Amino acid sequence: MSSSDAFENDICPIKDDLLGAMYRASEHGLPQLIASVAPDVRAMLALFCYRRSHLHALALAVASSCTERDLIVLGGRVGSTLFALSRNARQPHVRSPHGQRKPITLSTRPLSTYVPLDDLADDEEPALVSA
Template identity: 90%
Template sequence: MCSSADAFENDICPVKDDLLGAMYRASEHGLPQLIASVAPDVRAMLALFCYHRSHLHALALSIASSCTERDLVAVGGRVGSTLFALSRNARQPHAPSQHGQRKPITLSTKPLSTFVPLDDLADDEEAALVPA
């Protein structure tokens, strides 16, 4: 585990990928044990790391709820203070990722933009230059 304060600033996950994955998949009963296995300062960095990723917000709140405000503010400043307040107001515990609980992804069915083909543009310009 990385315990340096640079992990937050360099946007590096402060724990191993295996542990982060286990936390992400953990049930609401197993998650507190995994969180408790991480040192308090690293836990604060991990909470802020997860908070910066929208798909990990619920996990960030669960982790932050086990942190002190002092640790979160020391690592994240105002964001840490905000995360502390949000974690105390959170009503739902972290739910494991399941297909039925994911937000739906919507894709556009129309083209993002339309372009006039270059050949047609050249013909129109030539027609405008030729006197009728």
């Protein structure tokens, strides 16, 4: 399979094991893994990761090692945008998909309560009671 086929068919251009290693790599180990990939495949990998929100940080890290020409040839406007974003990125590679998420808070009381049906006359509609 050629490099362009992988991009057009939206197939990851590297083996799953290497992608997983990059995703889990520390900020300091990631550059060595990226350097082990050919420049044109790196550009395809950056574009592949950019189309997946959970891999955006990895896409920026990979794209920062690509030339603008490679990204534009393979990705057009998206490649150009990715190149610019990768040069402006100030964030380190995020190791965990949960690292950037905001905490979830849950209510400790019911959102609403209803008047019990036993207390209503036959022709009355149930009313919503604010808590």
